[in-house]
Amino acid sequence: xxxxxxxxxxxxxxxxxxxxxxxxxxxxxxxxxxxxxxxxxxxxxxxxxxxxxxxxxxxxxxxxxxxxxxxxxxxxxxxxxxxxxxxxxxxxxxxxxxxxxxxxxxxxxxxxxxxxxxxxxxxxxxxxxxxxxxxxxxxxxxxxxxxxxxxxxxxxxxxxxxxxxxxxxxxxxxxxxxxxxxxxxxxxxxxxxxxxxxxxxxxxxxxxxxxxxxxxxxxxxxxxxxxxxxxxxxxxxxxxxxxxxxxxxxxxxxxxxxxxxxxxxxxxxxxxxxxxxxxxxxxxxxxxxxxxxxxxxxxxxxxxxxxxxxxxxxxxxxxxxxxxxxxxxxxxxxxxxxxxxx
Amino acid sequence: xxxxxxxxxxxxxxxxxxxxxxxxxxxxxxxxxxxxxxxxxxxxxxxxxxxxxxxxxxxxxxxxxxxxxxxxxxxxxxxxxxxxxxxxxxxxxxxxxxxxxxxxxxxxxxxxxxxxxxxxxxxxxxxxxxxxxxxxxxxxxxxxxxxxxxxxxxxxxxxxxxxxxxxxxxxxxxxxxxxxxxxxxxxxxxxxxxxxxxxxxxxxxxxxxxxxxxxxxxxxxxxxxxxxxxxxxxxxxxxxxxxxxxxxxxxxxxxxxxxxxxxxxxxxxxxxxxxxxxxxxxxxxxxx
Numbered sequence: 001x002x003x004x005x006x007x008x009x010x011x012x013x014x015x016x017x018x019x020x021x022x023x024x025x026x027x028x029x030x031x032x033x034x035x036x037x038x039x040x041x042x043x044x045x046x047x048x049x050x051x052x053x054x055x056x057x058x059x060x061x062x063x064x065x066x067x068x069x070x071x072x073x074x075x076x077x078x079x080x081x082x083x084x085x086x087x088x089x090x091x092x093x094x095x096x097x098x099x100x101x102x103x104x105x106x107x108x109x110x111x112x113x114x115x116x117x118x119x120x121x122x123x124x125x126x127x128x129x130x131x132x133x134x135x136x137x138x139x140x141x142x143x144x145x146x147x148x149x150x151x152x153x154x155x156x157x158x159x160x161x162x163x164x165x166x167x168x169x170x171x172x173x174x175x176x177x178x179x180x181x182x183x184x185x186x187x188x189x190x191x192x193x194x195x196x197x198x199x200x201x202x203x204x205x206x207x208x209x210x211x212x213x214x215x216x217x218x219x220x221x222x223x224x225x226x227x228x229x230x231x232x233x234x235x236x237x238x239x240x241x242x243x244x245x246x247x248x249x250x251x252x253x254x255x256x257x258x259x260x261x262x263x264x265x266x267x268x269x270x271x272x273x274x275x276x277x278x279x280x281x282x283x284x285x286x287x288x289x290x291x292x293x294x295x296x297x298x299x300x301x302x303x304x305x306x307x308x309x310x311x312x313x314x315x316x317x318x319x320x321x322x323x324x325x326x327x328x329x330x331x332x333x334x335x336x337x338x339x340x341x342x
Numbered sequence: 343x344x345x346x347x348x349x350x351x352x353x354x355x356x357x358x359x360x361x362x363x364x365x366x367x368x369x370x371x372x373x374x375x376x377x378x379x380x381x382x383x384x385x386x387x388x389x390x391x392x393x394x395x396x397x398x399x400x401x402x403x404x405x406x407x408x409x410x411x412x413x414x415x416x417x418x419x420x421x422x423x424x425x426x427x428x429x430x431x432x433x434x435x436x437x438x439x440x441x442x443x444x445x446x447x448x449x450x451x452x453x454x455x456x457x458x459x460x461x462x463x464x465x466x467x468x469x470x471x472x473x474x475x476x477x478x479x480x481x482x483x484x485x486x487x488x489x490x491x492x493x494x495x496x497x498x499x500x501x502x503x504x505x506x507x508x509x510x511x512x513x514x515x516x517x518x519x520x521x522x523x524x525x526x527x528x529x530x531x532x533x534x535x536x537x538x539x540x541x542x543x544x545x546x547x548x549x550x551x552x553x554x555x556x557x558x559x560x561x562x563x564x565x566x567x568x569x570x571x572x573x574x575x576x577x578x579x580x581x582x583x584x585x586x587x588x589x590x591x592x593x594x595x596x597x598x599x600x601x602x603x604x605x606x607x608x609x610x611x612x613x614x615x616x617x618x619x620x621x622x623x624x625x626x627x628x629x630x
Contacts, residue, residue, distance in 0.1 A: 135349030141359045142557045143535065143545050145352070162446055163536055204444040206437075308537075 008046040012055040019064045022057060022218065023186060029055045031215035036060075037080060037119035040111055045124070050133045065118075065220060068092060074226040076184075079118025079219045083172075084109070086117050096224055098179055098233035098252055102171035105237045108244040118219045121173050121183070121199065122211050125166035125274070126246055127156065137164045137207045146310070153310040155248060158317060160273040164203040165310060168210055173200065173276040174252040174268035175235055179228040186218045193223075197268070200275035210274065231256050231264075234327045238319060247271040249319050253327040260290045267327060269303070272320055279303050279324065286328055296329030346558055351550040358554040361561035363438050369565040373572035384580075391603075392492075394500040401606050408594040409611055411506070416471065419463050420590055426456040430525070431571060434564055450538055453529045460526060475506045478516075481608065482509040505608035510577075511586075517570055524563035528556045 014029070016022040026033055034053035036042050037060075045051040059065055065080035068089045075091055086092060087103040106112055106120060125131075125138060127146055135141030146153040147165045156165040173196070181196040194212060201209050213219065231254040239245035249271045256264040265283050270276040282299045289295045300321035307317050318338070325334040344362060351357045412420070429452035433445040467473055485501035486509050492498055507515075534544050535553075548556070578587040585599040600609070 133350075134352055135357075135359055139349075140347065141349050142553060143550070147543075148545050162444075201442075204446065205442045 008043070009049060009052055011046075011053055013058060014055055015058045015061050017061050017063075019062055019186075019220065022059060022062055025055075025057050026216050026218065027188065029057070033057050033215070035218065037122075038082070038115040039119075040107075040115045041119060041123040044131070048131070048133070050131070071223070074224045074228070077117055077222045077224070079221055080116050081118075083112040083115045083117060083120060086172075087112065095229035096179060098228075098231075098235055098254055099172060099175045099224070101233075101235040102175045102237065102250065102252065105235075105250075106171050111244070117172060117222060121170050121176065121222075122213060122219055123170060125210060126169045127164075127166035128152065130166060137203070138166060140208060149311065151311065154312040155246070155271070156310055156313055157273050158304075158307040158309050158313060158320070159277060160202055160204070160275075161308065161310075162202070162204045162207075164207050164274060166203075166274055167271045168200060168273070168275050169246045170270060170276065171237055171247055171250055174250055174270040176222060176224070177268035177276055177278050178233075178252040178254040178266040179224050180254075180266060181228075182223040182225075183219060184221045184223065185213065186220050187214075188216050196222075197276070197278045202273065202275045228254060234330065236323055236326060236331075238323065249316060249323060251320075251323040251327045255291065255328075257291060260292075262286050262289055262291055262295070262328075265328075267299075267324070269320060269324065272307075272316060282324065282328075291329060291333075293325075293329050293333045293335070296325035296327075296334040299328045300325035353550070355551065357551045358558050360554075360557040361565065365561070365565045366435050366438055366568065369568040370572070373569040373576075376569075376573060377576040380576075384582075392500040393503050395502055395605065397601055397606055402597075402601055405597045405600060405606060405611065407597050409597060409600045410594050411589040412593050413471075414593065415466060417590055417593060419459055419466070422459050423456060423463070426452045426459065427522075427567065427571065430456060431564070431568060435568065446536060450529075450533055450536065453526070453533075454540075456522075457526050457530060460522060472506070475609075476512055476515050478509060478512045479505070481505070482512065485509070503605035503608070504603055505605065508603070514570070514574060517566075521563040521566045521570060524559055525567065528560040528563070531556060532560060 011034075014025050014033075016025055026035075032054040034042065034046075034051065034056045036056050036058045042051075042056075046053075046056075059080055062080060065078040066085075067078050067081055068085070068091055069076045069078075070091060075096070077086060077092075083103045083106050087100045089100075092100050092103075103112070103117070103120075106115060127136075127138070129136050129145035129151075130138045133139070134145050135143070136146075137144050144164050145151055146156050147161070147163075153165060155167065157167050176196040179196075183194045183196060183199045185192045185194060185199075199211055201212055234253045234255075235251070237250040238248045240248065247270060249269065251267070251269045253265060253267045255262055265286060267279045267283050268276055269279065282303050285302055286295050286299050289298075300323075303324040304317050304321050307320070309317060322334075322336050325337075328334070343364075345365060346358045347360055347362055348356055349359045430449060433449040433452065437443065437445050467476075481502065482505075488498050488501045492500070531547070534541050534547050537543055545553075577583050585595050589595045600606075
């Protein structure tokens with residue numbers, strides 16, 4: 001079980017100054033290398049002795065991976081850009097504030113000054129059975145301790161659970177899906193550009209990973225297309241403690257209207273499954289309909305179809321229904337509804 | 343190098359969790375090496391098969407041109423089991439070697455088909471087929487000993503021809519029973535750990551250590567089946583075995599092949615077992 005230690009076990013610390021050096025070091029060290037971004041997730045693993053890498057490659061000195069750049073087709077955010085810089089960048093605040101909001105909603109100011117956008121989307125699951133080192137499915141074992149009659153699963157999945165019921169804890173992920181972002185990944189075979197929704201992996205595909213990243217792969221930047229700018233955005237995060245916490249559920253939408261009708265929409269939620277979910281069926285159902293409370297109500301009901309609550313998280317179903325409703329209709333139009341039961 | 347993977351359970355006990363996945367490659371490589379060695383042996387070293395005893399002309403004349411070997415029901419079972427077994431192997435092991443897809447649901451559905459077909463087969467074979475035909479008898483053992491001793495150059499009589507099934511068939515059937523029943527029994531119990539339409543999920547049905555050994559047995563039998571299936575397909579494709587393979591498709595063997603490899607005294611073709619389409623006017627009779 002997890003024992004918190006004051007110091008981490010020894011490892012070889014490598015601090016490349018360029019992306020090329022980082023790639024070279026990754027190739028040299030092989031699958032035992034641990035990539036360190038902001039360290040907020042990594043140091044938990046290392047100090048708990050749950051991960052014992054031989055080498056840690058610290059990317060904090062790689063300037064190419066930092067900053068927000070204007071491109072011909074939108075913007076490109078370096079994976080090592082801190083969440084504070086993402087939240088405060090004028091280009092993002094002006095055109096893509098859907099991303100600024102969740103970046104600002106992550107944890108505390110101190111953490112946002114250190115945490116990176118790449119780390120936020122690539123962080124591991126926060127299920128305490130998993131983080132405590134129990135031999136669950138996600139850790140390579142043959143059981144999910146959270147999905148048991150007495151398992152503590154208040155924060156866990158209601159959708160797409162398959163053996164493992166952990167959820168993805170990222171706040172920026174649903175916003176990036178709603179913005180139709182592309183993730184640029186350097187692999188041993190070259191560069192891959194992956195759509196935001198395909199960057200994340202569910203337990204049905206690989207139960208031990210939350211993203212497509214394999215050992216040696218490196219997320220270098222995130223591209224947001226110009227087409228996403230100018231849409232009507234909505235982001236909301238529900239958490240236990242407003243001061244700083246992981247999401248119990250979050251939702252992001254980007255809507256383009258034609259008159260009062262929804263012409264285009266991208267809608268995503270997170271913390272309900274092991275990967276952030278783009279709600280494509282809801283998007284199809286509301287396209288062409290007026291942006292109204294009735295449409296929001298219909299969307300909310302559709303969004304939770306197929307949801308299966310665990311022992312202690314059935315509250316997530318009405319929560320998701322309400323958040324989707326508000327993401328479609330807006331906070332003023334959509335009143336919060338207390339649903340009895342599901 | 344440990345062939346099992348171990349973990350510490352919440353109670354602090356060291357428990358097995360499953361086999362080490364390199365055993366997949368070991369099973370695959372072992373089967374490939376076996377078939378290369380076997381093919382080389384047949385090509386370069388094996389002589390003409392020699393048998394003791396002859397079949398009386400009147401007995402041979404009574405054998406129909408097409409000797410029924412597998413009923414339609416038996417063939418349907420075989421191919422259904424083959425399809426479900428291949429699905430189980432692909433869904434179990436492809437994700438472990440890097441081919442990722444949603445495999446769990448496909449796996450338990452294929453497992454359910456296999457379980458149902460095997461239960462059917464046990465009942466069908468017990469009451470409608472010649473149950474003992476597929477089990478080795480003393481003649482098989484004696485003849486196998488003779489073949490082995492002759493291989494090493496000893497002067498012993500040639501073996502007799504086979505009964506309905508050669509000893510190799512019987513041995514393979516026994517291995518499939520052992521591995522198949524292992525994966526079926528453990529697999530059915532493992533379905534209590536995932537959501538299916540059959541059971542209420544109960545991951546605490548057994549203690550962690552019991553579950554662990556169950557996963558180990560399931561895995562060992564599973565990788566064993568990789569080797570068994572590869573060798574089975576190999577033998578099915580070998581030229582000298584094609585009449586046997588063909589019989590699993592069309593249901594019958596030619597009289598020539600039966601007389602060459604099988605002993606009518608040990609494989610009795612009764613009139614009742616011959617469908618009308620395979621009857622010959624020239625007197626089918628009980629060869630015993």
